[in-house]
Amino acid sequence: MSAETLASVNEALFDRTRGLKTPPALMALSVTAAVLLAVAAWMVFFYAPLEKEMGFVQKIFYFHVPSAWIMLLSAPLMAFGSVAYLIKRQDKYDHLSDAGVELAILFGALVLITGPLWGRKAWGVYWVWDVRLTSTLVMVLTLVACKIVRGYAGPNAKQIAAGLALLAVLNATFVYFSVDLWKGTHPPKLIQTLEPQMKQTFWLSVLAFHLAWGAMLWARLRMGKLRSALDRLHMQATEAGLDD
Amino acid sequence: MSAQVEAGAAVRAKVVARQGFLQVLRDAAEIAKKDLRVELRSKEILLTMGYFGFLVVLIFSFSFYSNDAPISAVASGILWVSVAFSGTLGLGRILEREKEGDCIRALLLSPVSRPAIYLGKTFGVLAFMVVVELVVVPAVDFFFNLRLTGEQAGLLALTLALGTIGYSVVGTLLAAMLLRARAKDVLLAIVLYPLMLPVLIVGVKATAALIAPDLPMEEFVAWVRLLAVFDIVFLVASLWIFEPLVMD
Amino acid sequence: MAAGGFDRAEARNVSKIYGRVRALHRVSLDLTPGRVTGLLGPNGAGKTTLLWLFSTLTTPSSGTMHFGDLDPVRAREARGHIGLLSHASLTYGDLTALENVTFYARLYGVEDPEGESRRLLEEFGLREALDRPAKTFSRGMTQRLGLARALVGRPSLVLLDEPFTGLDRASTRTVIQRIHHLREQGAMVLMISHDMETTAELADEIAILVRGKLTHRHQGRLDGDALRARYAEVAEGAGQAAQEASA
Numbered sequence: 001m002s003a004e005t006l007a008s009v010n011e012a013l014f015d016r017t018r019g020l021k022t023p024p025a026l027m028a029l030s031v032t033a034a035v036l037l038a039v040a041a042w043m044v045f046f047y048a049p050l051e052k053e054m055g056f057v058q059k060i061f062y063f064h065v066p067s068a069w070i071m072l073l074s075a076p077l078m079a080f081g082s083v084a085y086l087i088k089r090q091d092k093y094d095h096l097s098d099a100g101v102e103l104a105i106l107f108g109a110l111v112l113i114t115g116p117l118w119g120r121k122a123w124g125v126y127w128v129w130d131v132r133l134t135s136t137l138v139m140v141l142t143l144v145a146c147k148i149v150r151g152y153a154g155p156n157a158k159q160i161a162a163g164l165a166l167l168a169v170l171n172a173t174f175v176y177f178s179v180d181l182w183k184g185t186h187p188p189k190l191i192q193t194l195e196p197q198m199k200q201t202f203w204l205s206v207l208a209f210h211l212a213w214g215a216m217l218w219a220r221l222r223m224g225k226l227r228s229a230l231d232r233l234h235m236q237a238t239e240a241g242l243d244d
Numbered sequence: 245m246s247a248q249v250e251a252g253a254a255v256r257a258k259v260v261a262r263q264g265f266l267q268v269l270r271d272a273a274e275i276a277k278k279d280l281r282v283e284l285r286s287k288e289i290l291l292t293m294g295y296f297g298f299l300v301v302l303i304f305s306f307s308f309y310s311n312d313a314p315i316s317a318v319a320s321g322i323l324w325v326s327v328a329f330s331g332t333l334g335l336g337r338i339l340e341r342e343k344e345g346d347c348i349r350a351l352l353l354s355p356v357s358r359p360a361i362y363l364g365k366t367f368g369v370l371a372f373m374v375v376v377e378l379v380v381v382p383a384v385d386f387f388f389n390l391r392l393t394g395e396q397a398g399l400l401a402l403t404l405a406l407g408t409i410g411y412s413v414v415g416t417l418l419a420a421m422l423l424r425a426r427a428k429d430v431l432l433a434i435v436l437y438p439l440m441l442p443v444l445i446v447g448v449k450a451t452a453a454l455i456a457p458d459l460p461m462e463e464f465v466a467w468v469r470l471l472a473v474f475d476i477v478f479l480v481a482s483l484w485i486f487e488p489l490v491m492d
Numbered sequence: 493m494a495a496g497g498f499d500r501a502e503a504r505n506v507s508k509i510y511g512r513v514r515a516l517h518r519v520s521l522d523l524t525p526g527r528v529t530g531l532l533g534p535n536g537a538g539k540t541t542l543l544w545l546f547s548t549l550t551t552p553s554s555g556t557m558h559f560g561d562l563d564p565v566r567a568r569e570a571r572g573h574i575g576l577l578s579h580a581s582l583t584y585g586d587l588t589a590l591e592n593v594t595f596y597a598r599l600y601g602v603e604d605p606e607g608e609s610r611r612l613l614e615e616f617g618l619r620e621a622l623d624r625p626a627k628t629f630s631r632g633m634t635q636r637l638g639l640a641r642a643l644v645g646r647p648s649l650v651l652l653d654e655p656f657t658g659l660d661r662a663s664t665r666t667v668i669q670r671i672h673h674l675r676e677q678g679a680m681v682l683m684i685s686h687d688m689e690t691t692a693e694l695a696d697e698i699a700i701l702v703r704g705k706l707t708h709r710h711q712g713r714l715d716g717d718a719l720r721a722r723y724a725e726v727a728e729g730a731g732q733a734a735q736e737a738s739a
Contacts, residue, residue: 086485134445141438149435153425160421163485167414167439170481174442174474235553238514271599278584278595285586285625346580349549350641354599355572 026222030215036208040201048201057121060114062202066209067110071136073213074104079169082162094158095224098150099217101143101165107213108140131176139172268363271356275364279338280371289337289372294379297330301380305387319388320451324407324444326380327373331411332436334372336429339365339419348423362486365420369412377404390455399454399464406471407447410478414439417482446470497573497648498560499525501546501680506555508541515541517704518555523649523680528671530695531684534727537701539684540579543651546682547576559649572600575647577655581634582641585627589618589637592626593644600645612640617666631658639667643674650674652683656690668694688723692716700726 044062051058078100085093115133116126127133146164153160194202283289304322308315342348342365351361381400385392392400418435422428450467453460502522508515516538523529523546533539544550545557548571559570576582583592590609597605613622616636621629626637635658642650652671656664671694674681685691691698692715700708700723708726 138438138441145435145438149431152427171439171442234512235509238509238512274598282584282586345583347582347584350582352549353571353576356599
């Protein structure tokens with residue numbers, strides 16, 4: 001191996017270790033999100049008044065709605081990442097798509113857990129084939145499949161995952177329209193009807209969820225970046241003949 | 245430099261000539277024809293798919309049986325589920341055939357464009373599905389005592405055709421994607437069914453509407469229109485997604 | 493040469509890494525019309541990987557592949573002018589020999605696909621087997637069918653991975669004749685073979701790959717003995733050195 005390649009590997013290693021420290025802004029964002037989440041949770045249970053009709057179950061609303069919004073925010077993110085990856089084949093878009101998929105699964109799962117709990121009280125059954133619940137379910141199911149395939153698909157895994165994520169978004173949109181035609185049981189927009197304390201609690205919860213989402217996305221993208229840096233380093237090392 | 249560009253253009257000119265819309269369709273038809281010819285020789289896929297479809301209908305029909313009579317309300321659901329299940333069986337096999345002898349590489353190496361390969365396989369899948377439906381529909385009719393009128397049968401054919409196109413379009417893409425994956429049959433089922441939910445939901449609803457005593461025409465038309473939209477949207481998306489799937 | 497084909501195929505400094513395994517390391521090799529390049533090397537040296545790179549079905553991890561004057565990023569557009577004989581048969585077992593070749597002839601836009609396929613198959617001595625399903629073929633017949641399939645599109649670049657495996661003496665002669673013919677027609681031929689005699693007879697140029705590196709290149713012909721000696725020196729010498737190093 002030439003001294004030159006050794007030097008370049010060395011330099012790359014040196015660069016990476018500097019990049020390993022968590023950026024202060026990410027740290028600050030994570031801490032703020034954590035604190036706000038705690039405050040929001042406190043407000044939900046001790047500050048916001050009990051709703052007359054639904055009672056204690058109404059408190060689910062403070063978690064359910066922000067989760068649903070965030071899931072909706074993650075969907076275009078991963079659709080964009082997937083399309084960009086399929087066109088450009090750059091790893092950063094793959095990371096974006098993958099991060100979007102994971103966040104959509106996480107918050108989609110929250111929606112799917114909290115939704116039926118609400119439904120049980122409101123409609124007497126856990127599950128109804130409601131537009132939003134169904135489309136969320138379909139999207140989460142497809143995205144979980146997408147994650148599974150990513151793990152087992154072999155050499156083309158990234159392209160396949162990108163294609164599937166894109167299909168998942170299209171599909172969820174389609175389900176939304178199809179079930180809408182079928183029937184709609186989902187409660188209409190409640191936000192305007194809330195009492196002031198409820199409103200304050202709700203919006204703080206929304207803010208906290210969005211910050212948490214931002215922090216997770218950032219951390220996830222950074223992880224992807226570091227991982228490809230590591231892969232590149234391995235490749236450089238292999239190229240340089242260190243595997244011999 | 246300009247001479248180089250011109251020489252390059254000569255190579256491209258011939259390749260581009262195979263990308264015209266009609267050329268793509270011709271190539272796709274050639275590939276589908278080949279698949280049908282192979283199948284007519286071995287009959288392996290059609291026999292297994294058709295028989296499996298029949299068995300699924302049979303199992304469902306005695307699962308939904310009360311007071312010596314079948315519950316005909318579930319007939320439309322069973323029809324679509326049987327088609328979907330036996331479809332998966334065929335999808336895996338028809339793509340697997342390209343892997344025996346590594347023929348998929350030969351196809352990818354030929355000047356034929358990617359969309360033509362994708363469409364060719366889709367046409368083949370579509371043809372197989374139609375044969376399966378010719379088994380499954382009479383079976384459902386028989387076990388659930390539907391007694392379809394001529395009009396109902398026609399509308400059912402339309403609904404099934406649209407649903408099957410959607411199924412084949414997405415199914416072929418997924419099966420092709422997973423061609424080189426480990427445990428591809430299991431993976432195919434895992435990804436295909438969630439993606440097929442809309443087709444199944446809409447198909448089941450449309451079929452239920454059409455076997456209802458007095459046909460709610462307006463509702464039926466709305467469902468069928470949705471199926472058509474699904475087909476178009478997913479065909480365009482699949483053509484686009486298939487293109488960059490390079491064998492490596 | 494086929495109309496619209498290309499007259500240059502070159503690997504420039506290409507490396508190929510599968511996961512974390514290095515298959516090829518900075519290999520440069522150019523093929524020119526009317527020459528047969530014999531690619532030699534021990535098992536796992538990366539010969540097949542290099543062949544795949546020339547087929548455009550695989551893309552290099554680094555370095556570029558040049559076909560004619562095509563921009564390397566569009567290398568795939570050259571694919572219609574490349575004929576490939578690989579380890580796998582690339583044919584459908586349930587179709588007859590004639591149907592197989594005719595199918596590909598149609599995809600390549602050959603005029604009179606069936607006649608051309610029949611002619612090629614007969615040339616390779618499969619006249620009696622034209623209408624037999626390919627799955628009933630012996631190894632040697634499959635090999636000849638694969639060759640007919642590879643050549644039906646009149647490729648400018650012909651890639652042959654062990655073309656003589658399973659062939660009897662007479663078939664070997666036919667294939668050798670055909671490769672001579674391809675050279676006369678001005679095709680570029682890249683051939684992997686373990687058979688020193690046939691390689692010596694055919695190759696205008698020898699390239700030896702050892703553990704992913706192109707360690708030796710010889711322009712011009714070598715007779716069998718010279719080739720064997722050269723190969724032993726380069727490939728087996730390197731193997732020995734590696735063994736000593738690891739011991």
